[in-house]
Amino acid sequence: MTAVAVPAAEPLVPGAPPPASVLQDVWRGISRENPVVVQMLGMCPTMAVTNLVANGIAMGLATTFVMVGSGLFVSLFRRHIANEVRITSYILIIATFVTLADMILAATFPVISKALGPFMPLIVANCLLLGRAEAFAAKVGVARAVADGFGMGMGFTLSLTALSALRELLGRGTLLGVPVMGPRYEPWVFMVLPPGGFFALGLLLLTVAWVAGRRRRRASAR
Amino acid sequence: MTLPGHQHGAAAAAAQEPRQVASWKLLVTLAIAGAASGALVVSVYRMTLPAIQRYAGQQVEQAVREVLKAPARWDTLYLVQGVLAVRPPEGTDPRELPKAYVGRDAAGTRIGVAVTAQEPGFQEELSLMIGFDPASGTLTGIEVLEQKETPGLGDKIETDTAFRNQFPGRIVPLRRVKASSGTDRSEVQTITGATISSRAVLRIVNNAVARWRPLLAAYDQAGAR
Secondary structure, eight states, rough: OOOGOEEEEEETOOOOOEEEEHHHHHHHHTTEEEEETSOOOHHHHHHHHHSHHHEEEEEHHHHHHHHHHHHHHHHTTTTTGGGGGHHHHHHHHHHHHHHHHHHHHHHOOHHHHHHHHGGGGGGOOOOHHHHHHHGGGGGGGGHHHHHHHHHHHHHHHHHHHHHHHOOOOHHEEEEEOOOOOOOOOOOGGGSHHHHHHHHHEEEEEEHHHOOOHHHHHHHHHH | OOOOHHHHHHHHHHHHHHHOOOOOHHHHHHHHHHHHHHHHHHHHHHHHHHHHHHHHHHHHHHHHHHEEESSSSEEEEEEEEEEEEOOTTSSEEETTEEEEEEOOOOOOOOEEEEEEEEEESSSEEEEEEEEHHHHTTTTEEEEEEOOOOOOOTHHHHHHHHHHHSSSSBBBBBBBESSSSSSSSEEEEEOOOOOOOHHHHHHHHHHHHHHHHHHHHHHHHHHHHH
């Protein structure tokens, strides 16, 4: 029994992620462990706000802000937060940053804030945030936690931007409100409605899986 | 390497056994975290409040202009203890008082009154700006100031212009119909798929006009004397 002395510096939650550089931590969230197209986390806002590129980017950036802020604080206090109350504490930290993001957005970009409406406070319930806090930020140092939050946030933002660009382009014939499809284009309104979101997400996942599969096949052929 | 399986399992279990932490420590941790988070939220709230209020003020101004069909100017009346007054009494916050915006044309003639009204919609409070002529009870227009209705269904009360364009010229009290007869000036056609939200709009308009008309009549009489 004495052989299992846990060093005091170890986090309370066992199973720390393998060591990696800060850049690798950032890149992983954008590519190999992209929250939307690989981990399939945070699907609710992904479906809900990607009808316009501006909304997709705003939601992505707001989520990034919350990811970085909550990652920083979860990591900073990881040795002070008792195991029994860790989920409560993470949610408190996340909720604080969501509230801040909501108020800052309302003060700086009121129109976008209005468009995101009820989905902004719902970032709290985005499982991506609690997932990364529990699985990553609580087990690593501040720099890595922030890098992971930033990477995951960027991966989320990029996915949302791609999805909303597809939907706005087909559904309205515009990109960021600028008409690009010409006056003869008949907008495919279906794409900006909720069913179109599923359709566009399916297309995005298909494309990503196809590219990843082709890359794998090439790598194994070599 | 030759460690027997059961011993290995026991060691792992011991390693994962959570430390016992006294309840008061948990309470203290959460209390400190809660206080810190509260302080942060309050300070950012105070920093962002002026910008948010400025925007809300602009929204109100724009809505007044919209529902009164571009008045040359308007006066604001404050409702204090059931009586309308030109000036809010000392010590009251004018932002807190219910207000009526009296729109006038270039000659100074009253062309209508705009009021705001909040009542529950399908999910949360619906906030409307309602423009009407207090003498005849004829609406000049309505605008949705704030709504959190179901996206794609209930939010049509704001996005469906055909619905909102029905209101100018209608006479209160409004009645909801599925299909308009075209002759009745109190009929408003509800939105398919947004029955409860459209019904709420009608109810809010009816209640607001019924509430403000006597107040404005009393104010006019007091002014005439």
